[in-house]
Amino acid sequence: MRALLVVNPAATTTSARTRDVLIHALASEMKLEAVTTEYRGHARDLGRQAAESEDIELVVALGGDGTVNEVVNGLLHNGPSPEDLPRLAVVPGGSTNVFARALGLPNDAVEATGAILDALREGSERTVSLGRVSGTPGTDDEAVPSRWFTFAAGLGFDAGVVGRVEQHRERGKKSTHALYVRQVVRQFLGENDRRHGAITLERAGEEPVTDLVMSIVCNTSPWSYLGNRPLYASPKASFDTGLDVLGLKRLSTAAVARYGTQLLRSTPERGPHGKNAVSLHDLTDFTLHSKAPLPLQMDGDHLGLRTSVTFTGVRRALRVIV
Incomplete structure (x- = not known):
C-alpha cells in the first residue's frame, strides 16, 4: 500500500522525536511518503494531490483538527466519491482532536497510531457523513x-x-x-x-x-x-x-x-x-x-x-x- 503522511510540525501535543517514532511505525507497514506542511493551506494542497494521484490509497493526517480539515478539503476538492478517493486516517496531535476522538480513536498519538495499524490489518473502516x-x-x-x-x-x-x-x-x-x-x-x-x-x-x-x-x-x-x-x-x-x-x-x-x-x-x-x-x-x-x-x-x-x-x-x- 502506498500512503501519504501529512505532518503538521506545529502540532501542539507531539514532539519531533514522537513524530519520528510514528513515521517509522507507519513506514514499517506501508510504502510511506511523509511531507511536513510549510504554510497555511499546504495540507489541503497535499490532500488534493493525493486525490488526483493514481496510486495513493491512504492519507494519514498527523496534527490537530485544523490539519484534518485541510486534508479533507483537499481530498474532496472535486466532490465526494468514497470508492475512488484515498482513505483517511487521523493521528491526533492537536489540543482537542474532536474528529479523531469522535471516531473512537485514543487521544494519544502513539496509541492512536497503533489503533490505526490494527485497523488496517483487519480492514476496519467506515464511511462518514460530512x-x-x-x-x-x-x-x-x-x-x-x-x-x-x-x-x-x-x-x-x-x-x-x-x-x-x-x-x-x-x-x-x-x-x-x-x-x-x-x-x-x-x-x-x-x-x-x-x-x-x-x-x-x-x-x-x-x-x-x-x-x-x-x-x-x-x-x-x-x-x-x-x-x-x-x-x-x-x-x-x-x-x-x-x-x-x-x-x-x-x-x-x-x-x-x-x-x-x-x-x-x-x-x-x-x-x-x-x-x-x-x-x-x-x-x-x-x-x-x-x-x-x-x-x-x-x-x-x-x-x-x-x-x-x-x-x-x-x-x-x-x-x-x-
Missing part, C-alpha cells in the same frame, strides 16, 4: 468558496470565541482549554445585544426559525471536549446522518449560566434544552441568515464575517480508517 458550507446565491456572500467541515461549524457567539483564540495564538500563545474558557467569558462580556438574536434558519417546506443569538451545527457528537470531558451540544448528531443544529435565542447572564451548566452536564442522551433552545436533527439543506455580519467558524477555524451561509449534510462522503 458537512459543507457555501455562500448563499443572491446574497453578498454568494461568491464565498464552499468548504467542508468534519465535526462542527458555527455562526455567531462560538465563532467569535474561536476568532479571539486565534488572535492570541497569532501572538504566540498556546491553544489550551484555559485559553478557550477565558475567551468565552470575554466574548460574552463583549456581546452588544445578547437578548435579541439576529440569525434566521430557513429550510424548504418548514417555517423559519428566527431570533437566534447563536447557532452550532454538528456533524457528530460530542461537539467538543473540555479536557477529557465530552460536551454534547447535539447528542443525536452522528457520522451516519445529516446535520444537527443547536440554536439559542437568548444569552443573558442567567441563560448562559443555565445552558453552560447543561452543556457541562450533557450526556449522549441529553444536551442543552429549554424554552430558548432550539434543537434540530438530521438536516440535509438549510441556510442561516443574519441581519448583521457575524463570525463564522468551521472545525475551530475562524473564517471571517458572514451574513448568509448555506449548509449541506452529505452522507457517506469519505472512507475513514477506524
